[in-house]
Amino acid sequence: MVELSGVSFGYQSDKNVLDNLNLRMEEGRFYGLLGMNGSGKTTLLKLIAGKLFAHGGEIYVDGRNLRERDVETLQKVFMLPADFIFPNMSLEQFLAIYSEFYPEFRKEVLNDCLVNFEIQRDIKNLNQLSLGEKHKVAFSIALSLGTKIVLLDEAANGMDIPARKMFRKLLMKHVREDQIVVLSTHIVQDIENLLTDVIVLRKDAPVYAASLEEIASRYSFGIQSNEEGVLYAEACTEGYHVITHKQENMDTEVSLELLFNALIKGGGRI
Ligand SMILES: Nc1ncnc2c1ncn2[C@@H]1O[C@H](COP(=O)(O)OP(=O)(O)OP(=O)(O)O)[C@@H](O)[C@H]1O
Secondary structure (H helix, E strand, O other), X not given: OEEEEEEEEOOEOOEOOXXXXXXXXXXXXXXXXXXXXXOOHHHHHHHHOOOOOOOEEEEEEOOEEHHHOOHHHHOOEEEEOOOOOOOOOOHHHHHHHHHHHOOOOOHHHHHHHHHHOOOOOOOOOHHHOOHHHHHHHHHHHHHXXXXXXXXXXXXXXXXXXXXXXXXXXXXXXXXXXXXXXXXXXXXXXXXXXXXXXXXXEEOOEEEEEEEHHHHHHHEEEEEEOOOOOOOEEEEEOOEEEEEEEOOOOOOOOOOHHHHHHHHHHOOOOO
16 A cells, blocks of 8 residues: 655645645556646656655655665556656666666566557667657566556657557556556546546645546546536537536446546536
């Protein structure tokens, strides 16, 4: 389990990016991390990965305080940064260095991911791959390291449409029940049908965190001809896409995009 208790962090002393953040992430859950540009998604992932130190509050991974930086705890977490850079070396050389630190590394998972992405296993220089290929290989490595906590920062960026589909399939296939996945993205379609929970960072409002079950039990998502009784509405050709309090006779499939818009500009009713 990952627990953040009153976590604050700012790059400048007079301005916090994250302020008194409380969150809890559990095994077997898949968290979609959403937020506008600059809302602090990457910063949050870096804090959980132990790359940044919280200025206030504490972060616990399986009950161990991340401030201790003990190897056993750090081995449980892997973050794939959005701006990762591969060194000039072969895949084999790279794995020889990385897999050493991650005892749950599984070559079979890596091979399966690469085959499905149609990437040759024998990569002589990781740095000479195309952008999309780099993202496919980096994501394949991230999945194969088998860490308990997998943090993916906009990991499907640079992938074409079939690759994004494969990205979702591989996550479904290879993520274990005891893992926690947190994936930040601006493209909610990348994670719809995959995630179990949503975390939305908002610049001037507290973080919103809820499971999809909770959201579906509280709200109805549907189409109405008017804005009567809605918590949030967006005009569309058929009338309005709306969020209302849970209604028995309304479609309740959660629309992440509508929920996100409601949370960002909906006037605080959700
Ligand atoms: N190294 C840094 N030094 C100073 N400020 C930084 C640094 N990294 C990020 N920031 C600032 O912190 C804020 C949060 O940045 P962060 O990258 O966490 O946001 P984000 O939600 O991941 O954004 P995006 O969706 O654009 O990737 C931004 O205002 C950014 O300018």
